[in-house]
Amino acid sequence: MDSLEEKVSVFMCEEFSNESDCNRSLEEYEFEDGSDYGDSTKRNSYWESQETLLQEILERYNSTGSKLREEVGRIIEEAKASEFCSCIEPKYSSDCSNCLRRQVVALLCGRGFKATLCLSQWKHTKKFPGGSHEYIALMASSFTREKQIPFLIELELKEQFQIAKASKKYQKLIWWLPEFYIGKPEYLTAIVRVLCDAAKKSMKEKKIHMGPWRKTSFMQMKWSSGLTQKLSNVDEPVDILASCLRVSAAPA
Template sequence: MGVLLEKEVSVFLGEDIGESRRSFEGEKEEYESDCGSDSHDPVERTSYWESQEALLQEILEHYNLTAAKFRQEISRIIGLARESDFCKCSKPSSDGCTHCLRRGVVDLLCDKGFRATRCTSKWRHTKKYPGGTHEYIEVIASTPSRKKQIPFLIELEFRDQFKIAKACDEYQKLVSQLPEFYIGRPDYLNAMLRVVCDAAKRSMKEKKIHMGPWRKRSFMQMKWSASSESRRSTLDEPQNYPPSFSFKQASESCLHYAAAPAVVVT
């Protein structure tokens, strides 16, 4: 199973094992599990769910090893925003709303010198999918040469996006292993989407429940599709950044902080 798992992770991540810094751009191969089988073989079922869990764990390991210090600092800022009186709604709920929390997180990120914006994905209603909008946060990073700009997405309700009330236990366990909020490159997010949406399809089939189009991977991907357009509009504009703090990194770290733009990828 080890060799097969490595091949599957390589396809999901669009890279060879051990080359976690390679971009997923240009990935042409599509991985799709065979969820159309009507097999009730318990051995096949166990094998499927074990392989999905192992695959997700491999992706999460790559995700956690990339930009770990950056993710730690962003998580700290999210914690500060949660502790503040961030909700400005006329009738706030007891724990505040996520929309106001996103705004509070972006304000704190900008105060620290990060190049952060709120992005809104919008898509029209079609015969295949219902229309809708989704808001998330994007932080722009640069390579040391400043020649390449890399988006880092922040989704404050990442795990909640995949919760299904009547899903099988194996699917619920898979979702519980996802991070509460996502902080990372779009490629790792898409890799997680592939595993979890494929598992959702399998779970729905096992439970004999119709899978709504909003559960499908192609629909889920639209939620975080606004970054490229917003990035093109913002990168062409002159930017004035506040002074940023310095943060000394260990030699194996993927990121280090500098003057604006606040985060640099090495």
């Protein structure tokens, strides 16, 4: 079994020089097999290792772009405090996530950020049901302002991993997640893989069938491809990102 640090290094792609090698390593990596999962000692060891691994990933996530994350976080809270719902039949603010995303993008663009909405769409196949998912892409300047750094904003991070009748150990992993994801796509890739594997173990404990929409390859499709959309409620024209951010997605 690889050490925890080696696992984290695989997730963070630190050992590889290009994106294709990084993506391949993420796909080839497999968690410890659960053939002896009925053993309570091994079961507890698994959950402890997953929690530690997730904390390691989140520590690295928090160590990059902290000032930008704080600023974007304040803008999100400002959007939530506003009357952002523009639906024909207004909903409660906590339910209208579509309007909230548009308000966040409008505020970001108004503050000089290069942000846009992205829509991932995938067709129905024998393996997965069709669907779509909307998120926010943002390009931020580096400290030296010499290059642009891609960031991904997911306003409903915890909701993406909620499962019915989850074990307490799995619920604890969800508790560790930030309310919003504001960071580089690769950290989200690592989080998705940890949580999807943990969901599989949780369902196995509860003897619940795991639907294909809970698998890593399906979850990663939510942030793997994009269609850019312009906002009708932005007063000034904004530069639309050439392409939306991409999370390393497993082949369908």
